[in-house]
Amino acid sequence: MEAFPFTLQLDGEGERELFFDLASEGETVKVGRNPKGDLTLDHLSVSWVHVELKLVRVSHKGNDSWQLCACDLSANGCGLKPPGGEGKVQWLKSKENTPVVAGTLLVLPQKVKAKGSRPE
Numbered sequence: 001m002e003a004f005p006f007t008l009q010l011d012g013e014g015e016r017e018l019f020f021d022l023a024s025e026g027e028t029v030k031v032g033r034n035p036k037g038d039l040t041l042d043h044l045s046v047s048w049v050h051v052e053l054k055l056v057r058v059s060h061k062g063n064d065s066w067q068l069c070a071c072d073l074s075a076n077g078c079g080l081k082p083p084g085g086e087g088k089v090q091w092l093k094s095k096e097n098t099p100v101v102a103g104t105l106l107v108l109p110q111k112v113k114a115k116g117s118r119p120e
Contacts, residue, residue, distance in 0.1 A: 091110055
């Protein structure tokens, strides 16, 4: 299987673009607070491993192809916003693979924890 390239563009403190190649089934890009993950986000409401991005085999009429999917593993949720910024955020079901199309925004966390008496 050829490598499946994709880009994550971070919004917030200085925009960054990160490039990843997934080359085999079972390979993942882990996003969360874990410093050993592929993308570390230092935010109170982000889980240790908040979301995984992975390739999932899709069969249609005998033809196999690969689809980039997001799998929410968090306590505080994450969602996908369609390309172009139109439409509502589709909040992911926990531990389910959800297809991600090019240009989709990954939104996380869904719920924000308060820190002391003020929200983070």
